[in-house]
Amino acid sequence: xxxxxxxxxxxxxxxxxxxxxxxxxxxxxxxxxxxxxxxxxxxxxxxxxxxxxxxxxxxxxxxxxxxxxxxxxxxxxxxxxxxxxxxxxxxxxxxxxxxxxxxxxxxxxxxxxxxxxxxxxxxxxxxxxxxxxxxxxxxxxxxxxxxxxxxxxxxxxxxxxxxxxxxxxxxxxxxxxxxxxxxxxxxxxxxxxxxxxxxxxxxxxxxxxxxxxxxxxxxxxxxxxxxxxxxxxxxxxxxxxxxxxxxxxxxxxxxxxxxxxxxxxxxxxxxxxxxxxxxxxxxxxxxxxxxxxxxxxxxxxxxxxxxxxxxxxxxxxxxxxxxxxxxxxxxxxxxxxxx
Amino acid sequence: xxxxxxxxxxxxxxxxxxxxxxxxxxxxxxxxxxxxxxxxxxxxxxxxxxxxxxxxxxxxxxxxxxxxxxxxxxxxxxxxxxxxxxxxxxxxxxxxxxxxxxxxxxxxxxxxxxxxxxxxxxxxxxxxxxxxxxxxxxxxxxxxxxxxxxxxxxxxxxxxxxxxxxxxxxxxxxxxxxxxxxxxxxxxxxxxxx
Numbered sequence: 001x002x003x004x005x006x007x008x009x010x011x012x013x014x015x016x017x018x019x020x021x022x023x024x025x026x027x028x029x030x031x032x033x034x035x036x037x038x039x040x041x042x043x044x045x046x047x048x049x050x051x052x053x054x055x056x057x058x059x060x061x062x063x064x065x066x067x068x069x070x071x072x073x074x075x076x077x078x079x080x081x082x083x084x085x086x087x088x089x090x091x092x093x094x095x096x097x098x099x100x101x102x103x104x105x106x107x108x109x110x111x112x113x114x115x116x117x118x119x120x121x122x123x124x125x126x127x128x129x130x131x132x133x134x135x136x137x138x139x140x141x142x143x144x145x146x147x148x149x150x151x152x153x154x155x156x157x158x159x160x161x162x163x164x165x166x167x168x169x170x171x172x173x174x175x176x177x178x179x180x181x182x183x184x185x186x187x188x189x190x191x192x193x194x195x196x197x198x199x200x201x202x203x204x205x206x207x208x209x210x211x212x213x214x215x216x217x218x219x220x221x222x223x224x225x226x227x228x229x230x231x232x233x234x235x236x237x238x239x240x241x242x243x244x245x246x247x248x249x250x251x252x253x254x255x256x257x258x259x260x261x262x263x264x265x266x267x268x269x270x271x272x273x274x275x276x277x278x279x280x281x282x283x284x285x286x287x288x289x290x291x292x293x294x295x296x297x298x299x300x301x302x303x304x305x306x307x308x309x310x311x312x313x314x315x316x317x318x319x320x321x322x323x324x325x326x327x328x329x330x331x332x333x334x335x336x337x338x339x
Numbered sequence: 340x341x342x343x344x345x346x347x348x349x350x351x352x353x354x355x356x357x358x359x360x361x362x363x364x365x366x367x368x369x370x371x372x373x374x375x376x377x378x379x380x381x382x383x384x385x386x387x388x389x390x391x392x393x394x395x396x397x398x399x400x401x402x403x404x405x406x407x408x409x410x411x412x413x414x415x416x417x418x419x420x421x422x423x424x425x426x427x428x429x430x431x432x433x434x435x436x437x438x439x440x441x442x443x444x445x446x447x448x449x450x451x452x453x454x455x456x457x458x459x460x461x462x463x464x465x466x467x468x469x470x471x472x473x474x475x476x477x478x479x480x481x482x483x484x485x486x487x488x489x490x491x492x493x494x495x496x497x498x499x500x501x502x503x504x505x506x507x508x509x510x511x512x513x514x515x516x517x518x519x520x521x522x523x524x525x526x527x528x529x530x531x532x533x
Contacts, residue, residue: 098464105468112375113475115368115483155467260478 009171012250016172020179023239024072027183030232031068036061037225044218075182080134080142080174083181083289087132087281089122089144099150106159107143113258114166119143126281129153129272132289133165134178141169146279152271160255160265161272164291167254173247174289180239181286187232248291248314252323262326269323273316292316358496362503365487369508372480376511379472380415380433386469387412387440390462394447404439404446411436430511433473440466477511484508 039058046055075082095101104121111118119135122144129149135141143165145158153161168174256262272292279294287294293313391405415432444466447459490496491505 098460101461102464105464105471109468109471109475112379112472113479115372115375115479159471258475 009254012171012173012247016176020076020172020176023176023179023183024076027072027187028065028068030228031071032061032065034225034229035064035068037221037228038064041218041221041225044221071186072183075186076136076179079178079182080136080140082185083132083134083178083286084122084142084144086185086286087124087126087144089124092121092123102155103145103150103158103162106155106162110159110162110166110258113163114170114254116141116166116170119166119169123147123150124279124281126279127151128277128279128294129275129292130279130282130294131161131165131291132282132286133168133174134181134289135169135174136178137172137175138169141174143169146281148275148279149272152275153268156259156261156264157268157271160259160261161268161291163255163258164251164265166258167251168247170254171247171250173251177289181289184239246314248319249322252319253326256323256326260330262323262330266320266323266327269316269320273320355499355502358499359503362487362491362496362499362505365483365490366503366505369480369483369487372476372483373508375476376473376480379469379476380429383436383469383473384412384416386462386465387436390443390466393459393462394443401446404443407439408436408443411439427509427512437470440470481510484510 036058039055039061042060043055043058046053092100092104095104100123103123107121108118116138119133119138119141120143122142124130124144124146126146127148129146129152131143131145131149133141133143143162145161149158149161168177252265255265259265269292279290282290282294290313387408391409395405411432415429415436418428418432444463447463487505488507491500491503491507
């Protein structure tokens with residue numbers, strides 16, 4: 001188990017490194033398209049004007065590309081703190097209550113089991129049980145749990161959930177997911193703003209006489225270009241969905257490997273599932289980071305094409321079934337009786 | 340076709356380098372994981388005097404249990420990690436300490452008014468955590484050492500093992516069957532079926 005586990009871990013780390021780079025490149029390229037596409041359309045539109053009016057310096061593209069690169073860099077650097085800020089989490093620096101002390105102990109134990117430095121610990125003041133991890137690598141990682149999780153789970157279950165999150169940290173899922181959360185947030189914000197601007201601005205320009213200057217190709221390009229501005233938010237959302245489902249199974253398996261107690265995670269997931277209320281502190285932009293879908297969507301309980309396309313998390317029942325399978329296999333191996 | 344052997348040679352050399360570096364990195368990881376156990380054992384040794392002090396006044400009548408813990412602790416502190424069977428010696432001493440501690444915890448459990456005083460509950464959490472840390476650091480050491488051992492014995496990496504001065508790492512044996520159940524200390528501390 002250890003050997004194939006290690007192989008999967010390194011593969012997963014490599015995939016996450018590569019995907020983060022691809023994501024950032026794609027993000028900058030998208031900005032370049034938005035900018036230079038605009039320049040291109042404008043230069044075509046102005047092509048039959050006299051030379052001094054022609055659009056020769058494509059500064060719009062340069063500015064937007066630089067902006068995109070800066071946003072990507074900024075998002076990568078500060079993504080974790082933005083995510084934590086968005087959920088209203090507070091850091092546990094000096095544990096005061098017994099529950100907090102236990103949380104700190106459990107996180108330290110699991111960091112030892114996973115062989116990673118102890119992450120910083122945060123509590124989200126929310127009564128719904130949930131947890132997430134964020135950061136760029138094991139040296140700069142954060143684990144956050146909701147107050148509801150501390151109140152609901154016993155020590156072993158809390159340990160299993162923390163181990164699941166440290167699985168995400170160790171295989172670098174956090175890097176990809178945090179970068180994505182930061183970029184999705186930026187794009188959604190921008191897309192909303194630009195959508196409003198275009199809707200407002202469209203009326204003005206249609207009022208002015210345009211004349212014969214623009215050919216059909218320019219119009220098609222313009223429509224495509226405008227669409228990509230508006231679709232940016234949706235594309236970003238879909239990306240966030242696509243990356244998060246498969247890796248939950250792997251993190252569950254890593255939790256079982258760290259705690260050697262898959263049954264604890266199974267029962268923790270059952271408890272989390274039973275508390276059906278949405279985790280209101282966690283917004284859709286960070287949903288893919290959590291151990292269970294914080295939006296409490298019914299989609300998550302099904303399999304099939306629609307759920308595969310739109311749910312951020314795999315079906316809970318399937319995750320629990322897999323973990324119980326591991327638990328029974330372990331009992332059989334150790335020669336114990338199945339309870 | 341004179342370049343064909345050349346390419347083969349380059350491939351082989353690159354593979355030897357990769358395999359050698361892989362073994363060295365695993366060796367250091369194993370060493371590091373072993374040191375981690377030491378760190379956690381030291382933590383436990385430091386915690387025990389506090390625990391004993393906390394229960395001493397209330398437990399005049401359980402002198403034997405306390406003395407067993409103190410003795411096992413002092414024995415464990417004394418054991419030196421050097422020598423061929425260093426791991427075996429440490430694990431023996433630490434296992435004795437573990438069982439002495441679990442006897443103490445069972446005893447504490449028998450006196451409800453002792454448990455009711457606040458800092459005993461805290462100390463129990465600390466001790467549970469310490470026992471878990473030790474168990475998990477051993478687990479990490481054994482996992483790392485196993486993949487190191489497997490790597491150096493498997494073909495074709497075993498051909499580079501001599502070059503990388505790879506020696507099979509000794510696993511941390513758990514002799515006490517009861518200790519195999521990791522949350523054993525939890526069981527003694529919580530009311531059943533909690």
